Amino acid sequence: MKPVPYPLLILVLAVLLGALFFLSMITGPKAAGTFELLNMMNTGQADTAWMIMGQVRLPRTLLAALIGMSLGLAGATLQGFLRNPLADPSIVGVSPAASLGAVIAFYTGLSGLFPLALPLMGIGGALLCVLLLLGLAGRGGVLTLILAGVAISSLAAAFMSLALNLSPNPYAAADIMFWLMGSVTDRSMDHVYLATPFMVAGWIMLAASGRSLDALSLGEEAAAGLGVNLNRTRLLVVGGTAVSVGAATAVSGGIGFIGLVVPHLLRPLVGHTPSKLLLASALGGGVLLLAADILVRLIVMVNGELKLGVLTSLLGAPFFLWLILKARTELES
Amino acid sequence: MKTRRSLGIVAALAAFAWAAPSLAVADAQKHPQRIVSMNLCNDELLMRLVDPSRIASITNLSQEKVNEPVGLSGIAMKLKVNRGLAEEVLMARPDLIVAGSYTTTTAVALLRKLGYQVVTFEPENNLDDMRANVRKMGKLVGEEAKAEQIIADFDAKLKALQAQLPPGEKPVFADIAVNNYIAGKDTFYAEVVNAGGWRTIGQALGYSGFRSVTLEELMKIRPDLIATATPWANPPSMSTRNLHHPALQRIVDATPNVVIPERFTVCGTPAVMGAIELLVAERRKLAERAK
Amino acid sequence: MKLEAKGISVSHRGHRIVADASLSVSSGELVGLIGPNGAGKSTLLKALLGIIPKDAGSVALDGQDFFELASRVRAQRVSFLPQERRVEWRLPARDVVMLGRYPHHAGFGGSTPEDTAAVDRALADADCREISDRPVAVLSGGERTRVLLARTLAVEAPTLLADEPIAALDPYHQLHVMEILKALTRKGVGVLAIIHDLALAARFMDRLVLMHRGAVVADGAPADVLKPELLASVYRIEALAGANGGDKWVLPWSRLS
Numbered sequence: 001m002k003p004v005p006y007p008l009l010i011l012v013l014a015v016l017l018g019a020l021f022f023l024s025m026i027t028g029p030k031a032a033g034t035f036e037l038l039n040m041m042n043t044g045q046a047d048t049a050w051m052i053m054g055q056v057r058l059p060r061t062l063l064a065a066l067i068g069m070s071l072g073l074a075g076a077t078l079q080g081f082l083r084n085p086l087a088d089p090s091i092v093g094v095s096p097a098a099s100l101g102a103v104i105a106f107y108t109g110l111s112g113l114f115p116l117a118l119p120l121m122g123i124g125g126a127l128l129c130v131l132l133l134l135g136l137a138g139r140g141g142v143l144t145l146i147l148a149g150v151a152i153s154s155l156a157a158a159f160m161s162l163a164l165n166l167s168p169n170p171y172a173a174a175d176i177m178f179w180l181m182g183s184v185t186d187r188s189m190d191h192v193y194l195a196t197p198f199m200v201a202g203w204i205m206l207a208a209s210g211r212s213l214d215a216l217s218l219g220e221e222a223a224a225g226l227g228v229n230l231n232r233t234r235l236l237v238v239g240g241t242a243v244s245v246g247a248a249t250a251v252s253g254g255i256g257f258i259g260l261v262v263p264h265l266l267r268p269l270v271g272h273t274p275s276k277l278l279l280a281s282a283l284g285g286g287v288l289l290l291a292a293d294i295l296v297r298l299i300v301m302v303n304g305e306l307k308l309g310v311l312t313s314l315l316g317a318p319f320f321l322w323l324i325l326k327a328r329t330e331l332e333s
Numbered sequence: 334m335k336t337r338r339s340l341g342i343v344a345a346l347a348a349f350a351w352a353a354p355s356l357a358v359a360d361a362q363k364h365p366q367r368i369v370s371m372n373l374c375n376d377e378l379l380m381r382l383v384d385p386s387r388i389a390s391i392t393n394l395s396q397e398k399v400n401e402p403v404g405l406s407g408i409a410m411k412l413k414v415n416r417g418l419a420e421e422v423l424m425a426r427p428d429l430i431v432a433g434s435y436t437t438t439t440a441v442a443l444l445r446k447l448g449y450q451v452v453t454f455e456p457e458n459n460l461d462d463m464r465a466n467v468r469k470m471g472k473l474v475g476e477e478a479k480a481e482q483i484i485a486d487f488d489a490k491l492k493a494l495q496a497q498l499p500p501g502e503k504p505v506f507a508d509i510a511v512n513n514y515i516a517g518k519d520t521f522y523a524e525v526v527n528a529g530g531w532r533t534i535g536q537a538l539g540y541s542g543f544r545s546v547t548l549e550e551l552m553k554i555r556p557d558l559i560a561t562a563t564p565w566a567n568p569p570s571m572s573t574r575n576l577h578h579p580a581l582q583r584i585v586d587a588t589p590n591v592v593i594p595e596r597f598t599v600c601g602t603p604a605v606m607g608a609i610e611l612l613v614a615e616r617r618k619l620a621e622r623a624k
Numbered sequence: 625m626k627l628e629a630k631g632i633s634v635s636h637r638g639h640r641i642v643a644d645a646s647l648s649v650s651s652g653e654l655v656g657l658i659g660p661n662g663a664g665k666s667t668l669l670k671a672l673l674g675i676i677p678k679d680a681g682s683v684a685l686d687g688q689d690f691f692e693l694a695s696r697v698r699a700q701r702v703s704f705l706p707q708e709r710r711v712e713w714r715l716p717a718r719d720v721v722m723l724g725r726y727p728h729h730a731g732f733g734g735s736t737p738e739d740t741a742a743v744d745r746a747l748a749d750a751d752c753r754e755i756s757d758r759p760v761a762v763l764s765g766g767e768r769t770r771v772l773l774a775r776t777l778a779v780e781a782p783t784l785l786a787d788e789p790i791a792a793l794d795p796y797h798q799l800h801v802m803e804i805l806k807a808l809t810r811k812g813v814g815v816l817a818i819i820h821d822l823a824l825a826a827r828f829m830d831r832l833v834l835m836h837r838g839a840v841v842a843d844g845a846p847a848d849v850l851k852p853e854l855l856a857s858v859y860r861i862e863a864l865a866g867a868n869g870g871d872k873w874v875l876p877w878s879r880l881s
Contacts, residue, residue: 006389022632028420029416029418029421031413031415031420031421031424031425031840032423036424045426049423051421051447052423052424056420056423056443057420069775070815083713084712112434115442115445115446133860167544168542169456170545171433174435175438185439186418186419186440186442187443188442188443188446190446211729214635214723214726215726216712217711217712218706218711218720218772219706219708219712221670221675221704221707222553222704222705222708223703223704224673224675225675225699225702225703225706226699226704226724226726226779227694227695227696228695228726228728229695229699271716271719272714272715272719300608304417
C-alpha cells in the first residue's frame with residue numbers, strides 16, 4: 001500500500017469520526033427510532049426525547065469515541081516503543097488490573113454504594129498496576145517490563161476466576177461475566193466526566209513520546225546516541241497507556257483488538273513512521289469502535305444486546321489472523 | 334380593592350399551579366399508571382396485581398413460550414416489551430420502574446440519575462421473602478388488598494397440599510443442574526422442594542447455598558426422584574451431559590423422574606405452586622409404591 | 625575538536641569489563657579501536673557516550689565536561705553508529721537517514737530545508753543516492769550499512785563513533801566504507817571506529833588504540849602498535865608485514881600456542 005499524504009489521511013479520518021458520531025447519536029432501539037423521537041418532539045414530549053439524546057446516547061457515543069481513541073493511540077505507541085507490530089495495550093496488564101478492581105467492587109457489593117463506585121475501583125486497579133509495573137520493571141529493560149505486564153495480567157485473571165468461582169449466587173456471577181465482556185450501553189455523563197480527565201492525561205503522555213519512537217526504530221543504542229532519554233520515554237509510554245486504557249476499561253469493561261488492529265491497518269498509509277501513526281491510530285480507533293457500537297445496536301439478538309467487547313473480538317481475531325498470514329514473509333525478514 | 338382581588342386570584346391560581354403537579358405526583362405515586370418492569374419475575378407479579386392498561390412495558394422474556402406465566406400468556410403477548418435498555422424504558426414515559434438487583438445495574442443507575450423512581454427487588458431466599466416481595470409490589474402499585482389475597486390463596490393451597498403429605502423423613506429429590514450445581518439449605522429452591530415434601534440433594538449432603546459438588550458426592554446419596562429438565566436445561570448445555578455420565582447413568586435409569594417446567598422455578602413468585610403441586614403428587618406416588 | 629576520555633572503568637555484576645581506560649580523538653583523525661573479542665571495546669565506546677553507566681572516569685569535549693551538556697547537545701556533537709543494524713518498520717532509506725536530524729529538533733516540528741539538504745549530502749557521501757527510495761528492509765548487507773552510515777553522517781556532528789562499521793561486509797564494501805570514513809576525516813570530522821580487520825586498520829587508520837582485558841595497552845601509529853610482541857601477547861598470533869608502494873600492510877598468519 002502506498003502512503004497517502006498525511007494531512008489528507010488525518011482529514012479523512014476526522015471526517016469519518018464526525019460522521020460516525022452523528023450516526024451513533026441517531027441509532028437506537030426500535031422503540032426509540034428517529035421517527036418516534038421526532039414525533040415526541042412534535043407532540044409536546046420533547047423533554048423525554050432530549051433526555052434520550054443528551055443523557056443516554058450522548059454519553060454512549062462520547063465514550064465509544066474516547067475509548068476507541070485511547071485504545072488506538074496506546075496500541076500505536078506501544079508497538080512503536082516495543083518495536084513489535086504485535087503489541088497491544090493489554091500487554092502491560094492494565095486492562096485485567098482495572099477489570100479486577102471492578103470485579104472486586106461487584107463481589108464485595110461496593111458497586112451498589114453509589115453508581116461511580118465501580119469505575120472508581122477500576123481506576124484504582126489500574127493505578128495499582130502502574131505502581132507494580134514501575135516497582136517490578138523499574139530500571140530493567142523492555143523485556144522485564146513485558147514480563148511484569150504478563151505477570152500482572154495472569155494474577156488479575158486468576159483472582160477474577162476466583163471471584164467467579166466463589167460467587168454467592170448465579171446472578172452475581174452472570175453480572176460479573178457480562179460486565180467483563182465490555183460495553184458502553186446505558187453509561188451516564190458521570191462516567192464520561194470521570195474517565196475523560198484520565199484519558200486525556202494519558203493521551204498527553206503518549207503524544208509526548210511520539211518523536212522518540214521514530215528514533216527507536218534504529219534500536220535502543222542508536223536512539224540513546226541520538227539523545228533520546230530511554231527512561232523518560234518508557235515512563236511516558238507505560239504511564240500513558242496505563243492511565244488512558246485503565247480509565248477506559250474501568251468504565252466499559254474489556255474491549256480488545258482495537259489497539260492491535262488499527263495501527264496495523266494504518267501503518268502503511270503513514271509511510272511506516274511511528275510518530276505519524278499516533279494521531280492516525282487515535283482517530284482510527286475512535287472510528288472503529290464507534291462503528292462497532294453502532295453495529296451492536298443494529299444487530300438485534302434474541303437474548304439481549306450483543307456486547308461491544310464480544311463484537312470487537314469476533315471481528316478482530318479473525319482479521320488479525322488474516323493480517324498475520326498475509327504479512328508472514330514480511331515479519332520474517 | 335380590585336387590585337387586591339386580582340392579586341388574590343393570581344395567588345390562588347399560582348398556588349394551584351404549584352400544587353397541582355405535586356398533587357398529580359402524589360396520586361401517581363399511590364396509583365402509578367405507567368409502570369415499567371425490567372425483570373422477568375416482576376413482570377409476572379405486575380400482571381397479577383394491576384390492570385394491563387397500567388403496565389407500560391414488560392421484558393421481552395415474558396413473551397417467550399418457555400417463560401409463559403401461568404394463566405397470563407394472553408396478557409403478556411399484548412403488552413409492549415423492553416430488553417432492559419434505558420432508552421426503551423424512557424420512551425415508555427414511566428412513573429414507576431421495577432427491576433431486579435442484578436444484570437441491569439447500569440440502566441438502573443442511569444434512570445435513577447435522570448430522576449426516575451426505580452425500585453429494585455432482591456432475589457428471594459425463602460417463602461417469607463416471596464410473600465414480602467408480593468406485599469412490596471402491592472404497596473408500590475396501590476393494590477395492597479389484591480396482594481394480600483394472592484398471598485392468602487397461596488398459603489391456603491399450600492396448607493391443603495401439605496396436609497396430603499405422608500409422614501416420615503423427607504426423601505431425596507435430585508435436581509442436578511449446571512456443572513453439578515445444586516441447591517443446599519437456605520435457598521429458595523430448597524424451601525420450595527421441602528414444601529413439596531422432599532429434600533434436595535444439597536440438603537442431604539449438608540450444604541448451604543448454591544454450589545457445585547463432585548460426582549462422588551452425588552453418587553453417595555441415593556435419590557428417590559430425579560429431575561432431568563431442570564432450569565438451564567433448555568436450550569441444552571454442558572450441564573445436562575452430567576446426567577449421562579456412566580457413573581450416574583445407572584442411577585438415573587433406575588429412579589423415577591419428573592419434569593418440572595422452568596416457569597415454575599425460575600422466579601420466586603407464587604408460580605412456584607406449580608412445582609410444589611408436582612412434587613406433592615410424586616411424594617404420594619412414592620408412598621403408594623412403598624406399600 | 626577533541627573528545628577525550630580519562631580513566632574510564634566499567635564493571636558489571638562485580639566483573640571488571642573496562643579498567644582505567646583513556647583515549648582521545650581529534651578533528652581530522654581516523655582512530656581505530658582494536659583488540660581481541662571481549663576486550664571491552666564496545667563497552668568503552670558506550671560508556672564514553674553515556675549509553676551505559678560507568679563506575680569511574682571523565683569525558684571532556686574541548687576541555688568541557690561532556691556529561692554536563694544536555695543529551696540533545698551531546699547528540700549533536702558526537703554521532704554514533706552502533707552494532708545493531710536492524711531497522712524496525714518498513715521505512716524507506718531516505719526516511720531512515722532523516723532520523724539522523726533528530727538531535728537538531730526539540731518538540732514536534734517537521735523537517736526543514738536544512739534537514740533535507742543535510743540528508744542529501746549524507747546520501748551522497750555514503751554513496752546511497754540510487755537506493756534512497758527503497759525500503760531498508762529489502763537492501764543487502766552492504767547497502768544497509770551504508771544507509772545507516774548515511775544516517776550517522778546526517779547528524780553532521782564533528783565527531784563520529786562507529787562500532788564495527790565493516791562487520792559482515794564483503795571486501796568491496798569493506799574498502800568502500802573505509803574510504804568513506806577516510807574522506808570524512810579529510811573534511812575535518814574526527815572518527816573513532818572499532819575494527820577487527822588488522823590489515824585494513826593498518827592501511828587506513830592514522831592511529832590505533834589497542835585494548836586487552838579491559839585496559840589500553842598501546843596507543844599510537846599502526847607501525848608502533850602492530851608490533852610482533854604486542855600481536856603475540858594480546859592476540860596470540862603471528863603476522864606477516866609488508867608494503868605496497870607507500871602503504872604498509874599487516875596480515876595475521878598463524879596462531880601461537
